[in-house]
Amino acid sequence: MVDQKQLIKTAKEIVSREDVKYIVGYKQGTYGFVTSPAFAYTPEDVESFIYNPLCKKNLAVYPILEEKLPLKRGEEEDKRKIGLVVKGCDSRALVQIIQEKGLVREDLVIIGIPCKGVIDLKKIEKRFPNQTEVVDVEENDNSEYIIKIGDTVHTIPKEELLSEVCKSCEFPNPPLYDFLMGEEVEVREKEVYSGLRGLDETPIEERWAYWEKHFQNCIRCYACREACPLCYCKTCMADMLDPQWIRRSVNLSENTAWNIMRAFHLAGRCISCGECESVCPANIPLMELNKKLEKDVKEMFKYTAGLDTEEKTLFGTFNPDDPNEFIM
């Protein structure tokens, strides 16, 4: 379990530094199981920081989202660093963005959290529906979650609430950090991602029908895009008018085009934080697409995203000998 006191102490020290603008962490949300991002500009702001297994949100989206207002003549650029609290996958997102030159390593102060996995909000909300009161969740040493709702304490096996992506996570420890909160967690042999099991045996037509069923429900809210740390193009292709790659109309054809395009744009870039899937209001199993691409990329190009800031991006490594069996 991450020592919250150590986290707050470290964050206070960082935010007190002259060269740091603010630090993004987690705070208690306003209702139920939801935690919120917290932007701390002062040591006092840091007091609200928490860390528990509900802190699923990937905070790596924020430094990129920061709006850069036009500067007045003579005004200097604010070159101060941004602090971030990151888990293994969040840290990989930063590594990947740094590879893609979206961020500069020196502009970040990274508080790394060795992650034991986070709770799937959809699972816990199903278990305890319509929870409005703030809930406190802890993990004990027996792989159980201790959930306090009001005066009642529930002890639930971790396996039942853990996010599916966490079950197959190979990198729970942040590959990139400045301060690590606690000891690195042990990486065990991980199971195959649940959504990929039996995929090879499933006939293509059946797979297509499965996805049509899900894409049918897409409302094109683009929440997946907004939550994704790696969807940070200045103008998304989905929003372009000339040429208009995807029409505005919400129908199966355009929904399919959108979801497939997004999946392919994340090939060799997705770091499996699962944010897209967890924010999807239509419950589309988006991580199944991402995980399949991750697997193919690993097998065909021996490439894993977000591990080394010095490595080139997968799309950036052009090689005439690349496998091309898919070209008919």
Added chain:
Amino acid sequence: MKIGVYICECGSNIAGTVDTEKVAQSAEPLPKVAVSRVYRYACSEPGQNLITQDIEELGLDRVIVAACSPSMHEPTFRALLREKGLNPYLLEMVNIREQCSWVHSDKDQATDKAISLLTSAILRNTLMKPLTPKKVGVINKALVIGGGIAGIQSALDLAEVGYQTYLVEKTPSIGGKMAQLDKTFPTLDCSACILSPKMVDVGRHPNITLLANSEVIEVDGYVGNFNVKIRKKATYVDPVKCTLCDECVPVCPVIVHDEYNADLSPRRAIYIPFPQAVPATYIIDEEACLGIDPLICAKCRDVCGPDAIDFDMKPEIIEEEFGAIIVATGYEPYPIENIGEYGYGTIHNVISGLEFERIISASGPTDGVVRRPSDGKVPKTVVFIHCAGSRDPAKHLPYCSKVCCMYSTKHALQYRHLVHDGTAVNFYIDIRTAGKDFEEFYQRAAEEDGVIYIKGKVSELIEDGDQVLVRGVNTLTSETVEMHADLVVLATGLIPSEGTRQIAKMLKLPVDSTGFIREAHPKLKPVDTVISGVFLAGTASGPKDIPETVSHASGAASRASTILAQKELEIEATIANVNEILCRGCGMCVDSCPYSAIELVAKNSFGHTIKVASVNEALCKGCGTCSATCLNGAINHLGYTDSQILAQIQALGGK
């Protein structure tokens, strides 16, 4: 906007399989199409006149020609548009020959396909914008990489035309493989005698800068403007002071194999590569010398009268700019130790063709007496095995190396001339004598000089005392053959030399499945590469004999002259173009560009520094890799923009 559409029948090449009238009619109702016509040969003078007339009379401003591949006649029709004052990039070629009539047999389907292709081209053409090619200056200097006969010939030709030419050779002397040959087929000219005058010319020519013992280490830039870095290794002997007296050699305590004699004789660490070497100077073999350190050994320096030895000599990096590059990096023999059944390296009396070449050479290790390297005996029976490692797609080289039939015939004939009571047996798959006087040469060997030819492959070689037991089959009589030979010579095939592979990689030249550098077009551009300004001479692009190599090299020099003679060059206008508003500066295009044509540059965006991609227009070849890599379409390809391609796809999809 008025588009003229011309459907070429190409005689019956297209009209035989495609209903050209129907194709022409299909275009008439399409937007902006002013006229749609069929003509028998659009590329002919009357065909072109028809288009010119329509441009004048109907006021056409865009032209679509549905005919052959754009690689054939696009330049023809672009020139026509330019002559009539139209932008040549508003021409569109639709390939209804190679992509349609030649590959289909069903006339209805072929016609449908031709209509689809034409419709998509018309819709694309309406979105075309006039493009203006940029111009770049040309440096009138040439670089020839590799100092074998190909490089020598190219350098001499360019120098004769009047261009400053640098000839870079990795080894201490030019001459290459040809300098190691004794005689050349089919005329039996002495190889060194015909080569050395050319070598001397290279050394003397005022327009040639010879950089021996040097390697190209970096090439940047583009046609007309290549920036090249060359490393000139230290020779430790001042070539100006050295008088070639040979005093230094006997005192040198280090003895190593002499690569000129195919490692069959010894040489010292200080040596001259061979008597006719150019540049004619002794050098110290860095790796063999006891340490290039006078404290360890300075015997050579102590005896050197003119004080030519300088242990402090350092390698130099030479940076030069060139307008054109000729790659003449040549071949090397196939490593026959790979052929397990022939036991090269383990069976004593099995040697390679190049080793035999040195053994029969008057300047070779045995002074021209045929002696086998194992024990110095004169072999009485010599078996020559053709295609050792060649024409064997399952295990070795799939291709025919072209020269082995003839050089083995030459070896056998020379052997019979030198050892009158000797028996020469050639095992062959086929005898390939497709060259001037080759067949006569083969007949002469078989009939006049008593060389025995057995059609068949040798299956294995077994060491038997001081002889080799040769087992094979005579495929004409279907009998197995077993014989004892005193010496077996393996006719090895040719593979691209290490230098060829390195240079191909450095210049990003595509190679064939065999590793040889690919020509821009196997028939019509046999000395061009896909990189403009880079040309091929000799065996870097595939096995060749000497006359073929020499003419290839002259061809390369002539092609290079077409660039060097220009003051400025137009570069292709269909290249990548960055939309800086969309670009997020991730640099994936920079990394994926095979021509290193893109870089990230800093821009001021409302006071903030941002990075955006910037295309070097001279380096860009318009391959489109960057456009495909860019996630949000911030790089477009001029002439093939996303909108244009989408319009094409729509036309192809919408029935």
